[in-house]
Amino acid sequence: MNIPSVKDLGALVRDRRHKLRMTQQALAEKVGVSRAWLVALEQGKPSAQIDLVLRTIRELGLSLRIEAENPAARSHEIDLSAILQAGKKGAPKK
Amino acid sequence: MNIPSVKDLGALVRDRRHKLRMTQQALAEKVGVSRAWLVALEQGKPSAQIDLVLRTIRELGLSLRIEAENPAARSHEIDLSAILQAGKKGAPKK
């Protein structure tokens, strides 16, 4: 599943936790975080630490993946122009 | 690509940045973070904020994905027993 925002991530964590029939307290204990932190994450807390997030999804039997996006599908983003500019800059390299 | 640790994530960010021929400064500006933060992330900083991480990989033309792991491939982890226990707990639900 693609995760465009921390909100989506939080929703997935909650959904998965429910599927595993775990309470927030139980999962928090397994991960080694406070229950309050997990509540916040599930609500999409943008400042959660990446390592705690990683541990949480691992405890949920999930894995983090990063994939290249299809540039054609991102016509509304500015990354394409940045990539092209970077490509031009690096092109004359000998 | 699977990302088991923040170290791996950092290495991927650096690798991708190089492929795009961007400097740390340029990428940091695009993302809206300090260069020092990006340096730390590329070195695998576990406490980096998830939202900043998300923005960084987005700027690199990458997307975050989360997938269910294959339980059989995780025989050395304790998550399998946790999942089974949770399954048992929820089994008698009517």
Add this chain to the structure above:
DNA sequence: TTCTTTTGTCTTCGTTCGTTGACACACTAG
């Protein structure tokens, strides 16, 4: 319906985050 469990929210506190600016070191181009 009542009772129990789960979740949401809050305060307090010590710790650490991200930023800024500077400097050292490594790398690259000519």
Add this chain to the structure above:
DNA sequence: CTAGTGTGTCAACGAACGAAGACAAAAGAA
């Protein structure tokens, strides 16, 4: 070789993080 560029590291600082504990509200069970 030198000059310029890129990266690594550091200290200081204000902001905010995560933990702990408590209570309220919502959800679930009987």
